[in-house]
Amino acid sequence: MVNRTSYQTVFLFRFFLKRERVKLLIWILSFLIMTLSVAIAFTGLYQNEQERAAMAETMQNPAMAALVGQGYGLDNYTDGAMLAHQMLLMTAVVVAIMNIILVVNLTRGDEEEGMLEMIRALPIGRLAPTHAVVLVIGCTNIALAGVIAAGLSLLNIASIDVLGSLLYGSVLGATGLFFASVTLLFAQLANNTRASLMLSFIVLGIAYFVRAIGDAGNNTISWFSPLGLVLGAEVFVNNYWWPILFTLFLSGCLYAVALYLNFTRDMGVGFLPSRIGKQHASRWLQSPLGLALRLQRLPLICWVIGMFVIGASYGSVLGDLDTFFQQNEVLKQMLASDQDEAITEQFLSMLMVIMAIIATVPVVMTLMKVKSEEKKQRIEHLLARAVSRTKLLGSYVVIAFGTSVVMLLVAVSGLASTGLAVLAIDTTFATLVQAMLVYLPALWVMIGLSVLLVGVAPKVTALSWFYILFTFVVVYLGQLLDFPTWMASLSPFAHIPELPMEMLRYKPLIVLTMLAVGLTFIGFLTMNKRDVNR
Amino acid sequence: MTIMKVSNLRKDFGAFTALDGVDIEVKQGEVYGFIGPNGAGKSTTIRILLGLLQATSGEVKIFGKNAWTDAVAIHKRLAYVPGDVNLWPNLTGGEVIDIFLRMRGKTIDREKRDALIKKFDFDPTKKCRTYSKGNRQKVALIAAFAADADLYILDEPTSGLDPLMERVFQSCVEEAKQAGASIFLSSHILSEVEQLCDRVGIIRQGKIIETGTLAELRYLTSTQLMVETKQLLTNLATYPGIHDIDQEGNVSRFKVDSDQLDAVMQHVSSFGITKLESMPPTLEDLFIRHYEKTGDDGGER
Ligand SMILES: Nc1ncnc2c1ncn2[C@@H]1O[C@H](COP(=O)(O)OP(=O)(O)OP(=O)(O)O)[C@@H](O)[C@H]1O
Ligand SMILES: [Mg+2]
Numbered sequence: 001m002v003n004r005t006s007y008q009t010v011f012l013f014r015f016f017l018k019r020e021r022v023k024l025l026i027w028i029l030s031f032l033i034m035t036l037s038v039a040i041a042f043t044g045l046y047q048n049e050q051e052r053a054a055m056a057e058t059m060q061n062p063a064m065a066a067l068v069g070q071g072y073g074l075d076n077y078t079d080g081a082m083l084a085h086q087m088l089l090m091t092a093v094v095v096a097i098m099n100i101i102l103v104v105n106l107t108r109g110d111e112e113e114g115m116l117e118m119i120r121a122l123p124i125g126r127l128a129p130t131h132a133v134v135l136v137i138g139c140t141n142i143a144l145a146g147v148i149a150a151g152l153s154l155l156n157i158a159s160i161d162v163l164g165s166l167l168y169g170s171v172l173g174a175t176g177l178f179f180a181s182v183t184l185l186f187a188q189l190a191n192n193t194r195a196s197l198m199l200s201f202i203v204l205g206i207a208y209f210v211r212a213i214g215d216a217g218n219n220t221i222s223w224f225s226p227l228g229l230v231l232g233a234e235v236f237v238n239n240y241w242w243p244i245l246f247t248l249f250l251s252g253c254l255y256a257v258a259l260y261l262n263f264t265r266d267m268g269v270g271f272l273p274s275r276i277g278k279q280h281a282s283r284w285l286q287s288p289l290g291l292a293l294r295l296q297r298l299p300l301i302c303w304v305i306g307m308f309v310i311g312a313s314y315g316s317v318l319g320d321l322d323t324f325f326q327q328n329e330v331l332k333q334m335l336a337s338d339q340d341e342a343i344t345e346q347f348l349s350m351l352m353v354i355m356a357i358i359a360t361v362p363v364v365m366t367l368m369k370v371k372s373e374e375k376k377q378r379i380e381h382l383l384a385r386a387v388s389r390t391k392l393l394g395s396y397v398v399i400a401f402g403t404s405v406v407m408l409l410v411a412v413s414g415l416a417s418t419g420l421a422v423l424a425i426d427t428t429f430a431t432l433v434q435a436m437l438v439y440l441p442a443l444w445v446m447i448g449l450s451v452l453l454v455g456v457a458p459k460v461t462a463l464s465w466f467y468i469l470f471t472f473v474v475v476y477l478g479q480l481l482d483f484p485t486w487m488a489s490l491s492p493f494a495h496i497p498e499l500p501m502e503m504l505r506y507k508p509l510i511v512l513t514m515l516a517v518g519l520t521f522i523g524f525l526t527m528n529k530r531d532v533n534r
Numbered sequence: 535m536t537i538m539k540v541s542n543l544r545k546d547f548g549a550f551t552a553l554d555g556v557d558i559e560v561k562q563g564e565v566y567g568f569i570g571p572n573g574a575g576k577s578t579t580i581r582i583l584l585g586l587l588q589a590t591s592g593e594v595k596i597f598g599k600n601a602w603t604d605a606v607a608i609h610k611r612l613a614y615v616p617g618d619v620n621l622w623p624n625l626t627g628g629e630v631i632d633i634f635l636r637m638r639g640k641t642i643d644r645e646k647r648d649a650l651i652k653k654f655d656f657d658p659t660k661k662c663r664t665y666s667k668g669n670r671q672k673v674a675l676i677a678a679f680a681a682d683a684d685l686y687i688l689d690e691p692t693s694g695l696d697p698l699m700e701r702v703f704q705s706c707v708e709e710a711k712q713a714g715a716s717i718f719l720s721s722h723i724l725s726e727v728e729q730l731c732d733r734v735g736i737i738r739q740g741k742i743i744e745t746g747t748l749a750e751l752r753y754l755t756s757t758q759l760m761v762e763t764k765q766l767l768t769n770l771a772t773y774p775g776i777h778d779i780d781q782e783g784n785v786s787r788f789k790v791d792s793d794q795l796d797a798v799m800q801h802v803s804s805f806g807i808t809k810l811e812s813m814p815p816t817l818e819d820l821f822i823r824h825y826e827k828t829g830d831d832g833g834e835r
């Protein structure tokens with residue numbers, strides 16, 4: 001006789017795997033393709049030791065460490081060391097994001113949609129669904145680690161050896177498992193899907209920025225971040241395995257706690273308290289705009305705080321950066337295409353574009369809410385009353401627009417709060433604000449695209465996320481690799497003048513704004529013409 | 535006066551035809567029952583009435599206006615209760631009721647709202663996440679009946695209500711009718727609409743197969759009877775309009791058409807009735823009778 005609580009785990013495992021197989025396959029293949037293509041590109045880009053050493057010089061500064069993680073083996077910057085330094089952290093973060101989304105969907109998501117209720121009514125053990133989810137996630141991460149390890153070792157690059165490749169994959173897998181456990185825990189603690197999603201992302205954000213601050217200055221701090229911990233494996237340089245084992249141990253502990261909570265928890269509730277509510281709707285809640293705002297209040301507040309913290313973290317390394325550059329002649333020659341331009345400005349510009357891309361996430365999120373409201377058949381409540389589709393969609397667009405402005409302002413304020421005082425170059429707050437706000441038209445294009453998708457193809461609104469990811473990859477890797485220009489120019493962010501490094505040009509801003517308006521307009525037009533589906 | 539007129543309505547979802555030439559007419563002050571089995575196209579029709587779906591062809595007029603192009607104007611005078619009430623988990627029932635009322639573009643009649651909340655025995659301070667199906671349906675019903683509309687469109691509004699609440703619901707419908715409003719009520723339970731509706735339309739596989747007052751449709755309906763008589767019941771089969779006779783000693787079970795009920799009962803009572811049970815006709819009976827009458831087999835499309 002099988003253990004009661006886990007009865008039918010295998011059956012559920014197969015069921016989940018079948019349901020998610022396409023998604024999982026796409027994720028794993030994307031990771032594989034990205035990792036391998038970068039590894040190949042590196043060998044092509046830097047063919048000799050001098051070039052690599054020069055690259056090491058540019059990477060060896062606090063700002064870069066904050067962004068991509070501390071470098072190991074910079075004195076012998078092999079292709080492997082370069083790959084681990086410049087790609088591993090970013091890939092690990094995306095792996096964590098994948099795990100968080102997968103776990104939330106499979107646990108609280110199913111629970112909230114009533115799927116779990118049906119499953120639990122079958123002769124299936126109490127913990128079987130949770131065990132099955134963990135098995136799926138476990139297999140996914142192991143497969144990911146294995147595929148990446150195999151792919152990298154098959155490239156036959158001298159410095160990318162089998163053992164290192166295995167560790168590289170394991171770092172990704174272990175990070176994935178850790179964040180899967182964190183999410184599983186929050187799926188028990190929080191009392192709804194979105195809260196558990198948000199709390200997990202907050203942990204990921206904290207992990208990233210604790211590591212950033214540590215990597216930029218005091219390296220001890222980095223060990224307290226799970227991301228800092230896994231990077232401590234020093235892949236392709238020293239190949240330490242203990243950080244992986246320790247991370248797996250921590251994940252196991254978190255999993256045990258989550259399992260215990262899952263066992264004692266009632267279905268559909270969490271451990272964090274929910275308050276008694278109001279009997280009447282406040283005045284501002286009684287308009288479509290107020291309602292839409294209220295539905296996203298909590299995530300938006302979290303994002304405002306998050307953007308400030310991101311800005312402040314980046315700002316805090318700017319001072320270190322400047323002193324560093326003063327002492328580094330080689331670097332000056334390497335980086336600056338125009339010798340007289342301050343390198344700090346170039347980094348400042350890069351920070352701006354990265355923060356702008358991060359800020360598109362909450363902006364697009366507000367528009368994705370329309371789609372999820374439609375899917376849950378809740379926009380019908382409004383549309384069946386005296387609310388037109390234009391007004392309904394319009395209120396979300398207004399929020400997205402407001403969010404775009406607020407997020408950029410908050411981010412640059414965060415940057416200024418820690419960075420302005422320590423910046424050696426002559427910069428005013430107004431210059432920084434201007435350098436940040438020039439990205440607004442690019443954000444608006446993302447708004448326009450999302451509105452267009454909501455109107456034309458509500459089933460594939462997720463394309464917006466892929467576009468953001470694409471933009472990020474192009475901008476992030478575009479700095480490291482020689483991407484063809486046409487590829488970068490597919491992203492609106494590439495057309496924005498990079499202040500303060502470049503001069504302000506109005507033409508691209510106007511063109512992008514017009515494009516945004518046009519896309520939005522078509523979105524509204526089609527929204528008014530299509531069926532509201534379930 | 536005609537409040538709502540649907541003519542030759544057709545709706546295709548890709549290759550699948552959900553509605554095929556539907557005609558409906560609802561007059562002022564009338565309760566119209568829209569009956570059909572699962573998947574017949576009731577909700578689809580209602581979603582077209584509300585301008586959520588666009589008709590493939592045909593015309594839908596409510597208050598003389600086009601349901602697709604003039605949706606907002608129509609909705610100012612209309613109240614709707616969906617079949618599946620999905621609410622925002624983070625808002626309370628009270629908040630949602632207020633939102634629903636305000637979204638009609640009018641001020642809230644607090645007195646009426648609070649009276650209905652009491653009548654439906656509903657706790658508006660809880661988060662919607664915690665409400666049962668019946669309670670979620672109450673939110674939609676309270677918001678609808680507190681709205682003072684000219685047309686109520688109700689999609690299986692009582693599927694989650696207990697019998698007590700169903701009674702409250704029926705009294706709300708009566709009140710609205712007294713006030714001169716029209717009600718369009720969809721259901722798959724014949725007996726439920728029977729008590730409330732002036733006229734019914736019966737839809738099956740996207741086609742209206744019968745429409746008229748219940749009295750007009752009587753010939754279609756048959757009552758299931760179970761009688762126990764002192765003497766052995768004979769000669770039943772000689773009466774017209776009797777079907778499915780099943781006799782076991784003194785106990786007889788059979789179905790009899792409504793228009794033949796009187797004659798049959800007189801015959802039966804002459805044998806001395808000791809026990810009598812009658813079951814109202816079900817939708818299924820109605821379909822069977824319909825297809826017997828028209829000679830159609832009623833099979834799947
Ligand atoms: N968006 C859609 N795409 C494809 N088919 C659909 C869509 N919506 C409804 N249908 C189909 O149209 C038919 C009518 O569905 P509808 O929801 O109107 O039935 P109903 O009469 O309300 O049934 P129920 O009593 O179960 O509520 C069904 O066969 C359904 O599968
Ligand atoms: Mg229905």
